[in-house]
Amino acid sequence: MSQAKNTETAEISVTQRSRGEKARRKTAHMFATCAMAAWVLLGAIPFVVVIVELS
Structure with a gap:
């Protein structure tokens, strides 16, 4: 019986770890996207400034 309880506890901790892992990956993906x-804006701003100045 003790072994069955340990197995259930292990499954619960894996599930919780998986949720935490998923949240951490989602946060990292959002940070990388931003x-x-x-970087795209930083690269585009000089071109926009030049085009506006030439107009």
Whole structure:
């Protein structure tokens, strides 16, 4: 009986770990997406400034 309880506890902890892992990956993906957008904007701003100045 003790072994069955340990197995259930292990399954619960794996499930909780999986949820935490999923949340951490989702947060990392969101951060990476924002970082990529920042680099795109940083690269595009000089071109926009030049085009506006030439107009």
